[in-house]
Structures are given as C-alpha cells and as structure tokens.
Amino acid sequence: MTDNERSITLTPSWKAFFWSYVFGVVLIPALIGIILLWRTSKKHRAKSYKITDRKITVVDGNYSQNIDLADIRQAVAGELRFGVGNVTIKTQGREIELIGIENPEMIATSIEKAVEAELRRLQAQEQTKPRETKYDPGSMDRLDYLTGLWQQGLVSDEDFEKERKKFED
Template identity: 70%
Template sequence: MPEHNKSITLTPSWKAFFWSYFFGILLLPLLIGFIILWKTRQKHKGIYYEIKDRLITVVESKYSQNIDLKDIRKAEPGEIRFGVGSVTLKTQAREIELIGLENPEGIAKSIEKAVEAELKRLESKRLAKPRESEYDPGSMDRLDYLTGLWQQGLVSEEDFEIERKKFEGS
C-alpha cells in the first residue's frame, strides 16, 4: 500500500505578536523600536507547524519537536484575542502550544478527528495480523501430494493411513 505524505503547514498570524509590533513601532523614534521589530519579526518567521498524516512537527526558531498523533490525548483551543488563538496539544508526558492560529476551535477539532482516525488505523492493523498456521509450513502440501498418490493407486490404503496419522499427530 503506498504511503501518502500529505502535509499542511500552519504559521502564526501577525496578530499573535500584536503588542510586540505595536511597541516596536511606538518606540521607533528612540531607535530601540528597530531592535524590537527585528526580534519580533525573527521570532514570527521562525515559528511554523507542519501537520502530516501521522505526526505534527512544531518548529520554533532553532528547535523542533515531533508529536505522533497516536500520543495526543487532547487538543484544546485557547482564548481568542484579535481574532487568533492557540491550540494546546496534551500528551501523556507534555503539553505543546500552537500559538497565533486563526480558527483554533476548528483546528483543534480537526486534530482530534485525525487522532481518532490514526488510532482506528493502528487498531485495525493490529487486528489484521495473519493467524498462525495449525500445520508446519509445507505440511499441507505434503499431505495433498500423499492424497494424490493414494487416489492414483500408487500408495496402498494401509500406507496412506499410516502417513496421514503422522500429519494429524504433528
């Protein structure tokens, strides 16, 4: 079965950094505003979230984290300000916050659905394991071959029964 590597990349809205941009512009005459704007822009550009079929990658500047969908216990939307909000992904070991997303409720619901689908896929894969054979590999072929010899009259009835009982015992 071919693997489909679908992915969606989300970036935070500039509205998530509103106050940093606001104070940077406000302090431009003092020249410190340039530094604030530059640092805010670097931080803004350095954050993105890549959602794939089976994992979410969170990249923040120099650091990145991978979260398997199967490990996510809950995706909660946060408070909305300036039309953007955050989504908190909770796993057993940690919490990751995806900041500055428009429509955080919809994104949280989509992630929850993706987690459900991944868990169902893993469960069906677990249940679809091949069953163990009752016979040794190749023993059924040998029994079929013996039956063919008996039907053709090349093996006597007594010899056939003796050999067949060997297969039932193993």
C-alpha cells in the same frame, strides 16, 4: 512522507505578535524599537507547525519536535484575541502550544478527528498482523531432516525422540 499522506503547514498570524510590533513602532525614535521589531519578526518567522496524517511537527527556530497523533490525549482551543488564539495539545507527558493560530477551534477539532482516524488505523493494522507460528523458521525443515535420518536407520529411536522433543519445546 508517502504519496497518500496529506499535510498542512500552519504559521502563527502576525496578529499574535501585535503588541510587540506596536511597541516596536512606537519605540523607533529611541532605536530600541528597531531591535524590538527585528526580534519580533524573527520570532514570528521561526515558528511553523506541520500537521500530517501521522504526526504534528512543531518547528521553533532551530528546534523541532514531533508528536505522533496516536500519543495525543486532547487538543484544546484557547481564547481569541484579535481573531487568533492558541491550540494546546496534551499528550501523556507534555503539553505543546501552537500559538497565533487563526480559527483555533476548527484546528483543534481537526486534530481530534485526525487522532481518532490514526487510532482506528493502528487498531486495524494490529488486527491484520500475521499470526505467529508455533515453530521457529526452518525448524520444520530440520525436523523433516531428522525424521528422514531416523527412517533410514541412521539415528537410534532414543536419539530421535530426544532431538524431537527439542523442537516441541
């Protein structure tokens, strides 16, 4: 990550796992609740989302995937439950859901703005690329060398013209 690249790391709110926690507490006398609480807590801590100026990284346990902002077509906020909701990110070939995000409308809007900024940056970068040269690197030096040989009389006129045409094609 470069020095001027900004990032934010989001984690799901505990409210997104509310019912799993409630059932775990209720089922503690049956010992199933302890297992349910442990699994829910593990699932909750394993998820994180890192949003930078260039990409979004979704970490789910040992599984991680990157989404370039330029590939995102749409970011949609889902319905709110307990003050949290999901943000669905749609790309050309897949959909990724960021679950348990507080204020998902603001996050979806921020992602859309970041996508627009990244597309503008890529377009500006494309416009500032150096123009391509007509000749291969070093070919002009070889042509100068060939011309010098021709001027000194070391290469015949027909050989010079034949070799010079190779540089023009």
